[in-house]
Amino acid sequence: MKFRLSVCAISILLIVSFSAYAKTSRRPFFLQTEVTMNGAEVPAGNYELSWEQHNSKVQVTLWKQGRFFATAHGNWVKSGVLYTSDAALLRVNSDGSRSLTEIRLAGVKKSIVLEENFNSSVQARTK
Secondary structure, eight states, X not given: OHHHHHHHHHHHHHHHHHHHHSEEEEEEEEESSOEEETTEEEOSEEEEEEEEEEXXXXXXXXXXXXXXXXXXXXXXXXXXXXXXXXXXXXXXXXXXOEEEEXXXXXXXXXXXXXXXXXXXXXXXXXX
8 A cells, every 4th residue: 555655756746847848939020031940941920939948948830720730949048138039040942941040038037049960850841
């Protein structure tokens, strides 16, 4: 009986600590121009941006009309500046295309700097 109680208590502690470790957030996000995010082409438009963070590591996902569109990994980087509006920082590539490199969120003093990893790009389009 004591063993069962101990196993249940440990299981509950593990579940609670794991859910506290991974924090997921969502908010609307607008891209003014077509960009490449982790190898996936993302058209301009309104998206829902979600991110799951584990300490300073973060996985960012764009959703369009409730469906997965693109994802990338990145890191939270402190900026010391409280951003007043959302912003997408882009790199202009040699072929003229634009790559999403950083996401700044209104009301936050840090930004998400995306990692460049084109081997794990995934894209789903809906018709």
